[in-house]
Every structure is written in structure tokens, then in C-alpha cells.
Amino acid sequence: MEEKYETLKIQQESPNSGVFNLIINRPSVSNALGLNFFSEFPKVLNALDQNPTVAVIVLSGSGNHFCGGIDLKSLAAMADDNSGDQGRTSERLRRKIKFLQDAITAMERCRKPVIAAIHGACLGLGINIVTACDIRYCTKDAIFSVKEVDLAITADLGTLQRLPGIVGFGKAMELSLTGRRFSGDEAKELGLVSRVFGSREELKEGVRTIAEGIGGKPPLAVVGTKAVLIRSRDVNVEQGLDYVATWNSSMLLSEDLTEASSAQKQKRKPTFAKL
Numbered sequence: 001m002e003e004k005y006e007t008l009k010i011q012q013e014s015p016n017s018g019v020f021n022l023i024i025n026r027p028s029v030s031n032a033l034g035l036n037f038f039s040e041f042p043k044v045l046n047a048l049d050q051n052p053t054v055a056v057i058v059l060s061g062s063g064n065h066f067c068g069g070i071d072l073k074s075l076a077a078m079a080d081d082n083s084g085d086q087g088r089t090s091e092r093l094r095r096k097i098k099f100l101q102d103a104i105t106a107m108e109r110c111r112k113p114v115i116a117a118i119h120g121a122c123l124g125l126g127i128n129i130v131t132a133c134d135i136r137y138c139t140k141d142a143i144f145s146v147k148e149v150d151l152a153i154t155a156d157l158g159t160l161q162r163l164p165g166i167v168g169f170g171k172a173m174e175l176s177l178t179g180r181r182f183s184g185d186e187a188k189e190l191g192l193v194s195r196v197f198g199s200r201e202e203l204k205e206g207v208r209t210i211a212e213g214i215g216g217k218p219p220l221a222v223v224g225t226k227a228v229l230i231r232s233r234d235v236n237v238e239q240g241l242d243y244v245a246t247w248n249s250s251m252l253l254s255e256d257l258t259e260a261s262s263a264q265k266q267k268r269k270p271t272f273a274k275l
């Protein structure tokens with residue numbers, strides 16, 4: 001956790017808080033992100049996941065924007081690799097894309113909830129990132145765009161897979177084919193974000209309160225709810241029910257269960273062992 005990263009900063013909300021802020025940290029280029037982000041991001045998420053002090057992660061951007069998208073200066077270099085025959089070149093590029101995808105999916109692999117706090121621009125890669133977060137909030141002046149189509153890219157890091165489940169198929173198709181910009185208020189109307197805050201300060205404070213609320217809940221039930229919901233999104237109801245039955249057969253009988261109901265009866269704040 002002490003390690004320094006080129007594209008990210010980690011800050012514990014306050015001493016003893018289970019809320020950790022993970023901040024995209026390239027403000028001079030509007031938090032545009034290149035290859036080093038994709039190497040650092042899964043490592044940091046894994047470290048946060050393994051750290052028992054961490055209950056909830058809040059992902060935000062430093063400076064004026066959440067994320068201005070892929071770093072356009074490194075985009076050409078990422079795709080420019082044509083040594084060897086066509087088949088080998090394509091296979092290498094496929095592996096590279098899978099590596100980039102895997103970095104974004106690291107948020108879903110992380111057992112702890114990841115909340116996106118979005119201000120300013122959230123474009124292209126930014127949408128791939130926030131759609132893999134568990135909950136999203138934004139400021140009124142946030143600007144979103146599924147921008148890839150304008151750069152002659154079929155979005156390939158998760159937006160086209162996750163956005164339809166969040167806003168509905170038709171809306172996802174419209175936003176992805178037009179690449180049009182939309183506001184924080186429209187993001188709320190679409191269901192992309194759960195709530196819009198008037199300013200960046202209100203966003204920070206509001207998200208901190210929500211994150212601390214989740215962080216105070218029984219940890220096994222929080223990680224179970226995230227894992228089961230993500231699984232249920234990807235399978236049918238019968239398979240989802242089977243998964244939660246297996247999950248709870250091994251995770252339901254915990255000290256958290258007794259503590260949660262005792263605290264409720266005794267009208268006191270519960271305390272749970274960390275995960």
C-alpha cells in the first residue's frame with residue numbers, strides 16, 4: 001500500500017476508516033490513461049482486496065476530470081505491432097486486448113465494493129471503467145460519452161457488454177452508435193448513475209457517507225451480495241439461485257449473523273471482524 005504508482009493514488013479516508021479512495025492521478029492530461037495504468041490498476045485493486053482494513057473503495061479522478069479516455073498519444077503505439085505474419089500479429093493484439101480487459105474486470109474480481117465518484121469528463125475508456133464499478137454517482141456537470149466509435153474503435157474493454165445491463169439495450173445502442181455527449185442529469189435518468197450531486201464537494205461528502213454506511217455492514221454479507229449479484233447478471237435465474245445456495249451453505253453461519261441480530265435487538269451499533 002506504501003508503493004508509489006504513476007497513474008494512481010491511494011488515500012485512506014481517515015485513520016481507522018474502512019473507506020479507501022483510489023484516485024486516477026494524471027490530472028495534467030485530464031486523466032487520460034495509457035498502458036501503465038492497465039498494469040498498475042489490477043495490482044492496486046488486488047492489494048486493496050487483500051488488505052483487511054479496506055471495506056469499500058471509492059474510485060475518483062484528480063484535477064478537472066474523472067477520465068478523458070485512452071491516452072491518445074499512446075493509442076497508436078498500443079496497436080502498432082506488425083512484426084511477423086498476419087496471424088501472429090493478430091494473435092498478439094488479441095492477447096493485448098484481453099490484458100486491457102482483464103485490468104478493468106479486476107474491479108469485479110475485487111471482493112470489496114467499488115464506488116465510482118465521477119466529475120467532469122468521463123469519456124470512452126472512462127465509461128468502460130465506471131460500468132465495471134458496483135455503484136456510480138456523479139456531479140451535475142459531469143459529461144459522459146461512449147466515444148470509441150468516433151475514433152474508429154469498436155469499444156472492446158467492457159462498455160458494450162456491461163452498459164446494456166445498466167441502461168437497457170436500446171439506450172446502450174443509441175449512446176454507443178452516436179457517441180454523443182450526455183450530462184450528469186441524463187446519466188441519472190438513464191440509470192447509469194444512482195444519484196447526482198450539485199458540486200464536487202457534495203459528491204465527495206455524499207459518497208463518503210454512503211461508503212462508510214456500506215463499510216459498517218456485515219462484511220461477509222457485503223462481499224456475498226456483490227459476488228452473487230455479479231454472478232446472477234451473467235447466468236439464468238436457476239443457475240443464480242443455485243450459486244447463492246452454495247454460497248450461503250458455506251458463508252451464512254458466521255459470527256456476523258449472531259452479532260447483527262443481537263445488536264438490532266439491543267439497539268446498539270454492531271461490530272464485525274474484518275475480512
Ligand SMILES: CC/C=C\C=C\CC(=O)SCCNC(=O)CCNC(=O)[C@H](O)C(C)(C)COP(=O)(O)OP(=O)(O)OC[C@H]1O[C@@H](n2cnc3c(N)ncnc32)[C@H](O)[C@@H]1OP(=O)(O)O
Binds near residue numbers: 028067070071123
Ligand atoms: C485498445 C483501445 C482501448 C481503449 C479505447 C478507448 C477509447 C477512448 O477512450 S475514446 C475517448 C478518447 N478521448 C477523447 O477523445 C477526449 C479528448 N479530450 C477532450 O475532449 C478534452 O480534452 C477533455 C477531456 C474534455 C478536457 O477538456 P478541457 O478541460 O477543456 O481540457 P483540455 O485543455 O482539452 O485538456 C487538458 C489536457 O489534457 C489532454 N488530454 C485530454 N484528453 C486526452 C486524451 N484522451 N489523451 C491524451 N491527452 C488528453 C489535453 O491534450 C491537454 O493537454 P495539453 O498538454 O495541454 O495539450
